[in-house]
Amino acid sequence: MPELDLLQVLDLDSAGVNWADEAAVGRFAAGLRQCLAPGPHGPGAVGVVGVASRPLPRSAGPVLEQLTVTLAQGPAPWCAGSRADLPSVLATADRAPGATRVLLELLRTGGCADVGHGLLVESLAYSMLLAGPEFRCWRASTPAAPPVEVEQPVLLSRRGARLEVVLNRPERHNAWGRQVRDGFLAGLELAELDPALTEVVVRGAGPSYCSGGDLDEFGTAPDVVSAHAVRLARSGALAVTRLRERLGPGLRFELHGLCIGAGIEIPAAAGRVVADPDTRFRLPELSLGLVPGAGGTVTLPRRIGRWRTAWMALTGADVDAGTAREWGLVDEVR
Incomplete structure (x- = not known):
């Protein structure tokens, strides 16, 4: 995953995960969860954007749930758009890094609140x-x-x-x-x-x-x-x-x-x-x-x-x- 200022990009085409292997999917999801967990030095990454050229199965859900969004055809509610949206996403983060950081933090924490x-x-x-x-x-x-x-x-x-x-x-x-x-x-x-x-x-x-x-x-x-x-x-x-x-x-x-x-x-x-x-x-x-x-x-x-x-x-x-x-x-x- 090439590291950027705010977002990391995860190419799911080359991630090497066997989506039919529930244990492997679970281990990969746990690694992503740890990467994004807040700690004494802040989160390891603010967001991770998944991309895929091939449709993703519902069995990928535990991994997709950890991501900011996945640009691919795939199961709801995790997937939207396509790989072609990636330049636009990265350009937005580059133009407005402060607002982008705040947005991603709000979205990751807001689901727990009334x-x-x-x-x-x-x-x-x-x-x-x-x-x-x-x-x-x-x-x-x-x-x-x-x-x-x-x-x-x-x-x-x-x-x-x-x-x-x-x-x-x-x-x-x-x-x-x-x-x-x-x-x-x-x-x-x-x-x-x-x-x-x-x-x-x-x-x-x-x-x-x-x-x-x-x-x-x-x-x-x-x-x-x-x-x-x-x-x-x-x-x-x-x-x-x-x-x-x-x-x-x-x-x-x-x-x-x-x-x-x-x-x-x-x-x-x-x-x-x-x-x-x-x-x-x-x-x-x-x-x-x-x-x-x-x-x-x-x-x-x-x-x-x-x-x-x-x-x-x-x-x-x-x-x-x-x-x-x-x-x-x-x-x-x-």
């Missing part, structure tokens, strides 16, 4: 990166436009026991800014407080459900401590999780067009997610020197596993609606 704890740790990590050099470099190269106030950033309509929540900034593809966030949370709070509401449907006006965080608002908090406090107090993913506990699949997100960053991180917490065939999903945060900060390191692994979540973040590639349904990122395509 949702609230996971969101707390994610917020701490995200807020720390806001003060880091990678985000500062991106912000300097991408000047923010002045904020624009809109009258009705979210539309609420009620008919009997059904509440509809519609993100309403179509000219910005319903970017997840302060006004949209607050209107969304007001709708969910109404549903949480009124037991007569048994169905809540969330959708977006215009060409997309939500294109992710409003880039003009990134880094505008007075300090990272304040950013962390607001992120937790106004967490869309946490509000969805609370309401899902009462409504189950009665809390439904209807997605279409672009669903980037927060546009999938928050819906992934819902009891039911449906998508139009044209829907595209993406996690681009590493390109900004950040990690998913709207709950993605918590909500997506619970739907598709930490391995495919890592693939989405490390490649920044689109996931189409069919693949999202196959993975379990959405429950229905219609």
Whole structure:
């Protein structure tokens, strides 16, 4: 395995493991587990990316489970993409090593936490990166436009026991800014407080459900401590999780067009997610020197596993609606 700054690459074509030999597979997996275990001098490697040109059998699971992701055809939830994605993955780690390290550490530890704890740790990590050099470099190269106030950033309509929540900034593809966030949370709070509401449907006006965080608002908090406090107090993913506990699949997100960053991180917490065939999903945060900060390191692994979540973040590639349904990122395509 050639050693890189953050990631090691394991070529499974030449690893010499007999996948039919359960004992051999177990020994190989144990060696990887030891390589990645934290110790007094830090982990031996932050991540290991597997690659294979041939389809991998399910018997390889104990080894694949230890890896960051495996770029190959193979069993769920460990495999995604192909060997051709490796240059993109390594380029991401090279451009944003700090954010990549934090992402991999979050994904390896987040599966043990409940949702609230996971969101707390994610917020701490995200807020720390806001003060880091990678985000500062991106912000300097991408000047923010002045904020624009809109009258009705979210539309609420009620008919009997059904509440509809519609993100309403179509000219910005319903970017997840302060006004949209607050209107969304007001709708969910109404549903949480009124037991007569048994169905809540969330959708977006215009060409997309939500294109992710409003880039003009990134880094505008007075300090990272304040950013962390607001992120937790106004967490869309946490509000969805609370309401899902009462409504189950009665809390439904209807997605279409672009669903980037927060546009999938928050819906992934819902009891039911449906998508139009044209829907595209993406996690681009590493390109900004950040990690998913709207709950993605918590909500997506619970739907598709930490391995495919890592693939989405490390490649920044689109996931189409069919693949999202196959993975379990959405429950229905219609």
